[in-house]
Amino acid sequence: MSRSAHPAGPRHADVLPEGHYSAPPADLNALDPKVWAQTVGRNGEGVATVGGIDVKRLAEEFGTPAYILDEADFRARARAWRTAFGTEADVFYAGKAFLSRAVVRWLHEEGLNLDVCSGGELTTALSAGMPADRIAFHGNNKSTEEIERAVRAGVGRIVLDSFQEIVRVAHVAQSLGRRQRVQIRVTVGVEAHTHEFIATAHEDQKFGIPLAGGQAAEAVRRALQLEGLELIGIHSHIGSQIFDVSGFEVAAHRVVGLLRDIRDEHGVELPEIDLGGGLGIAYTSGDDPREPHEIAKALTEIVTRECEAARLRTPRISVEPGRAVVGPTAFTLYEVGTVKALDGLRTYVSVDGGMSDNIRTALYDAEYSVALVSRTSDAEPMLTRVVGKHCESGDIVVRDAFLPADLAPGDLIAVPATGAYCRSMASNYNHVLRPPVVAVRDGEARVIVRRETEEDLLRLDVG
Ligand SMILES: *Cc1c(COP(=O)(O)O)cnc(C)c1O
Numbered sequence: 001m002s003r004s005a006h007p008a009g010p011r012h013a014d015v016l017p018e019g020h021y022s023a024p025p026a027d028l029n030a031l032d033p034k035v036w037a038q039t040v041g042r043n044g045e046g047v048a049t050v051g052g053i054d055v056k057r058l059a060e061e062f063g064t065p066a067y068i069l070d071e072a073d074f075r076a077r078a079r080a081w082r083t084a085f086g087t088e089a090d091v092f093y094a095g096k097a098f099l100s101r102a103v104v105r106w107l108h109e110e111g112l113n114l115d116v117c118s119g120g121e122l123t124t125a126l127s128a129g130m131p132a133d134r135i136a137f138h139g140n141n142k143s144t145e146e147i148e149r150a151v152r153a154g155v156g157r158i159v160l161d162s163f164q165e166i167v168r169v170a171h172v173a174q175s176l177g178r179r180q181r182v183q184i185r186v187t188v189g190v191e192a193h194t195h196e197f198i199a200t201a202h203e204d205q206k207f208g209i210p211l212a213g214g215q216a217a218e219a220v221r222r223a224l225q226l227e228g229l230e231l232i233g234i235h236s237h238i239g240s241q242i243f244d245v246s247g248f249e250v251a252a253h254r255v256v257g258l259l260r261d262i263r264d265e266h267g268v269e270l271p272e273i274d275l276g277g278g279l280g281i282a283y284t285s286g287d288d289p290r291e292p293h294e295i296a297k298a299l300t301e302i303v304t305r306e307c308e309a310a311r312l313r314t315p316r317i318s319v320e321p322g323r324a325v326v327g328p329t330a331f332t333l334y335e336v337g338t339v340k341a342l343d344g345l346r347t348y349v350s351v352d353g354g355m356s357d358n359i360r361t362a363l364y365d366a367e368y369s370v371a372l373v374s375r376t377s378d379a380e381p382m383l384t385r386v387v388g389k390h391c392e393s394g395d396i397v398v399r400d401a402f403l404p405a406d407l408a409p410g411d412l413i414a415v416p417a418t419g420a421y422c423r424s425m426a427s428n429y430n431h432v433l434r435p436p437v438v439a440v441r442d443g444e445a446r447v448i449v450r451r452e453t454e455e456d457l458l459r460l461d462v463g
Helices: 055-062 071-088 101-110 119-127 144-153 163-175 212-225 246-266 292-309 323-329 360-364 454-460
Strands: 048-050 066-070 089-094 113-116 135-137 157-160 180-187 190-193 196-199 229-235 272-274 316-319 330-342 346-351 381-387 396-404 412-416 437-441 444-449
Touching: 048 055, 055 066, 055 330, 055 412, 055 437, 055 444, 066 071, 066 323, 071 089, 071 101, 071 292, 071 316, 071 323, 071 437, 089 323, 101 113, 101 119, 101 444, 113 119, 119 135, 119 144, 135 144, 144 157, 144 163, 157 163, 163 180, 163 212, 163 229, 180 212, 190 246, 212 229, 212 246, 229 246, 246 272, 246 292, 292 316, 323 330, 346 396, 360 396, 396 412
Parallel strands: 066 437, 089 113, 089 316, 113 135, 135 157, 157 180, 180 229, 229 272, 272 316, 346 381
Antiparallel strands: 066 330, 190 196, 330 346, 330 412, 381 396, 437 444
């Protein structure tokens, strides 16, 4: 597995020790609340339910595969982040984890702000009524057209990622007679992984402007001189699926150092610091993420302490959780198509989706769990690999999973914690149709993103 720098995507720390799989769980029918959405359980017949609806009914009504999203859980997690940081900080949901108009409305109602990183995400956010001043626009290569749209819409901040972009955004803003609020994204030389972080002298990656060598200080100098820009703060995002705040500690120390240098050189104290996202979730029972209030307390203390040491007023903090809001709230519901036992090796279980609806296993060696959900079983555990229907041997959904030995075609199985970076990274590989997202709440289910159809495919293919 490559260990090269790959910070902003969900790749970080998704790397498992080689040959890793856990022993069979004590109870194959158990649905560990750590990895399943809040309202998931089993009914009297042993069928899994979510939001009061059983998965057999969901499969009948909406088909498989389908992403089933627990709306109450989504709202509760969004609210937990919001209340954990209180009024002294802003929570920006990272839209790239999963964005739809229903999600935008929930975020708006729960008091969260929104990160977007493309014209498409911006359009989705605005079309669902997210106030522009609560939107932050990210990305390392925003087009001039995207910048123009963002400035015209009045987004609350644009996060500047390069020297060219500083000039580009300033130019657009000025020509529109605006002064755009911006942050500068810096790379602090911290690479965070699940259980560790690596502090390096400089970062070999495409995002941000390095603190090292005075580049970030130079970017600040230029931004402060440009009339079209109002520099409100410094942004740092150190990785994804992070369980430990020590990486944030080093990042905050270095960002506050820059804020201090800015004050000393320019006599201005920038009012905001954004520590990015990347907060981890439990993909399997072995993961132990921290609660939002613990993260909020730790990050606030770190920034306050660093600022006191630098004799700076504590800036307003913002954070950008994506996966930690939506990841645990959904599962992917599949129907088993074939069960192929390879003697002495393992059993391959083929489902009706695969790498087109969950690319993370193939892309990052991500770890997932899986359970039989259309019934319970007392059969012995068998070691399986859950694979998709694509023409690709790397088309693996769950690399190593224990399922009951009586598993058979027609059974429904579900993979939990697929709310983030699954539908948003879904593809049409093999012209397989992207599954719907079905939101379930209080006994009601509704499609929030419909299933793709073959008509959709043919409409794009203009012959
Ligand atoms: C990807 C990303 C996030 C969200 O990461 P999660 O792991 O989903 O929390 C936040 N901020 C920035 C700048 C990102 O690139």
